[in-house]
Amino acid sequence: MSAVGLIVEYNPLHNGHVHHYTRAKEITGAEHSVAVLSGPFLQRGEPGIVSKFARAEMALAMGADLVIELPVSYAVQPAEWFAYGGVALLHATGVVDSLCFGTESGSLDLLLPVSRLLADESPELQERISIHLREGMNYPAAYSRAAAAAAGIGGSEEELLQMLQKPNHTLGLHYLIALHRLKSAIRPFTIPRIHAGYHDEMPSHSAIASATAVRRMLLTQDLDAAAPYLPESTLRILSREFREGRGPVTWESFRGPLMHLLLTSSAQELETLHEVTEGLENRLKRALYALKQPTTEALLAALKTKRYTHTKLQRMLTHILLRHNKAEMSPAILAAGPGYIRVLGFSRAGQGLLKTMKKTAALPVLVKPTSFDHPQLELDLRASAAYANVYPAPDVRQMFRDYFEAPIRRFD
Template sequence: MRTVGLIVEYNPFHNGHQYHLQQSQKITGAEAVVAVMSGNFLQRGEPAVMDKWARTETALRGGCDLIIELPAAYATQAAEWFAYGAVSLLEATGVVDAFCFGTESGELDPLREAARVIANEPPAFQSMLKGALAEGAAYPSAYSAAVSAYLQSIGNDRAASFPFAQPNHTLGLHYLIALERIGGAMEPHTLRREKSDYNQTTVTDQKIASATAIRKLLLEQRQLADCKAYVPETTYDVMAREWTAGRSPVSWTEFTAPLLHGIVTRSPRQLAEMREMTEGLEHRMLGALPSLQSFDFEPFIDLIKTKRYTRTKLQRALLSILLGHRKEDFTADKLSAGVEYIRVLGFTEKGRGLLRRMRKEAKLPVLLSAARTETPYRYLELDTQATAVYMLGQSGNDSAASMFRDYTDKPIML
């Protein structure tokens, strides 16, 4: 059974995601779909609007056959490690023949050419990257500029002119770099994003809207019905159920108090030890607190945001404080070792067949529950802690038992 892999957040699963899923199957000739999905906290350093179990259900009802979890150790990282963790997990299943990702252009060749020469980060490339960073550019911009400059320096002008700085091109490049680094056998494919851009905050089509725009409708206007046209009916049903139960939508607002507690109860030295804390950011955070007029997240992040400290960079740093993620647990050596297990969140009947194959062919142990392993996997421990924190933000939870769903909940079966 030919299988395609997808790297997703589904925050929430919308019509554009369903189109991507269907087209991915079409262009790869796949009969089944495996998705590696971020858990309760996401790549931009923010909580998901619905928990990972609700989002798993929408993905299965939307056409995925098997959902595995990308641990928070990778899911909340910048593009390089986010991509490395996701691609490594898909490859480790042993059942994924190809993977497909969306890009602004739909062109694969320039990305593959760049990935081949950048994967081992030649000294000249590293020098160009350091130079771009020294000029004050944020890391994503500096990296893209260095890629183009290096390609031009080796005479590949065609690839050098490619717009690597566009968000999905950046992610796509890192997916392919990860594939090169692990020596993966999966076939890469890409599809052009249609009708809405990755960061588009406004709705410009009757049926297709970005996840960013949909979240804006949910979190700012607090009107669930406003997003109905942009998500499959099955997604809307799950969203309505979670909304009614008070478990969604979740945003940074629900975590302001524990976040501020995490900041004020740490010294500058202790804050500096947290992941993503660089260049004296701890002093900027502590210095902004006396100017806060209210205990709200948005005014706080507005106080500390600069051209150098982008919102995404700051959210990842703040998330490390909220979750207690220290730099020493996220070194390049530790992250490059990869995930030590494959955590299953849900599957269909077809996915059950894939699981049977994985038990024979997967390169890593397959876990159906955190409670069913005696091995002290560090990233699994971090995920169970992240789940406990996330549940504190769900106002509909009336029992502390919800904090331990990683141990009590079985994979969702459709």
């Protein structure tokens, strides 16, 4: 039995994701697939446009055999910890033997040797990062430049630097670093992105667009505008979720709860929360006084500087919204890895994988999460409740769906 691992967000699942899934199974020769899916909040600090349950359903409809949840502790993090959490879960299943991810180049020729050098972050690398941060660079840029300089091999430093300016190369590098740190036997593969760049806001192809462009169409136009870029199953699920008042969810959906927390918290209280660093608690308070409109986008615009990326600020606001303190998100805690494997859904073949995993998994496999006690799981349950609380007509069963419902089964 062979299985390929995919680390995904599916926000929402579109035709480009179907291409990735199909090619991943082709190039790895895997019989089965396991998707690690971010929960209600995503890597760039955004809420999913629909719930994790709806996005897991999309994955199963596409053909994924097993969908497991990436804990919010790792899902809303910079590339290093997002990648580490996802890879650690796949490694812990004991049934995944390959990992396939998309990159702009579709090649591991440069990333693989560099990942080996960077797997043990040297004091030299950390010092280079610190120097570039003091020069005013944001963290992604500082890391890319420091990594290129520290790992420059065979005169390829400039080539590596150019590669690491692209988000999928950076994420791919961290997947590879995680595999090395875990001493995992999982084999890495990559395929090139096609027809759409990571941040492209407008489609340039008749059938494939970036998730950013698809969300833009969904939010500014309608489902019909996005339909050419979505599988029929995704379209059907989105239509149902929107019709029943469970989306589209955006940052503005959380304006009320977020503003309440910011207005009623002191700067000292904010400073204890994850990613509120380097005096950002004071900048937050000053920005609130100057807002012309109390919207999340206006707040992000007021906070934005060359030093702090939009993504960094969104993640910070997510951690404030969910009250994630620095202690529970410390590097030492995150380095210990996820504490469980939470099952969101499975196919008939996935049911067989689950049976095998009960023998091979290095972590508890949770089908009924409320029967298990773990600090990361508590954060997941709180995040799901907070997400569903902003639906136009909040439903207690949706807020506590983790407690009430079994994993999604797709046996057709």
